[in-house]
Amino acid sequence: MGDNSPNRDIVFIRDLEVEAVIGVFDxxxxxxxxxxxxxxxxTNIVKAAKTDNLEYAINYRAVADELIEFVSHSEFQLIESLVEHLSMKLNEKFGLSWVRLTVHKPGAVKEARDVGVVIERTFSSPMDDQGRLF
Incomplete structure (x- = not known):
């Protein structure tokens, strides 16, 4: 769940691998x-920390599942399009106030160890999964 309070704690997922159809070449x-x-x-973890209740936290398993489901069924040409649509999907589902998404496309440039895109998005009206504003 997102939160508009001044505390800005970060919940993260790193190195989540997903197979997808992506690219412009045949x-x-x-x-x-x-x-x-x-x-x-x-997010603001204070309420989750005080209550020790997942209801007041961002469930990273649920976020990972949503990301995997969305990406594995997508067929974008550009990773820029994929990551932009993914940010909107995650906000819609989890009511985020801010997200930073990095997508790596290893092997896209053989001379480079890695290539990718990083975006940051701030959402003005975080919503919960019922469409209620916080």
Whole structure:
């Protein structure tokens, strides 16, 4: 769950691997490629910490499952499009106030160890999964 309070704690997921159809070349449209995601989400952990209750926390298992489901069934050409749509999907589902998403496309440039895109998005009206504003 997102939060508008001044505390900005970060819940993160690192190195989440997902296979997806991604790319502009014909051969890329016929095979799934490995993408690696890092996700950082702003929240206020105070209530979750005080109550020791998952209801007041961002459930990173649920976030990972949503990301895997979305990405594995997507067929974007550009990782820029994929990551932008993913940020909107995660906000819609989890009511985030802020997210930083990194997508790595290893092997896209053979001379480079890694390439990818990083985006940060701030959402003005975080909503819970019932569409209620915080």
């Amino acid at each position: 051969w890329e449209r016929r095979v799934k490629q490995r993408l690696v995601f890092d996700v950082e989400m702003a």
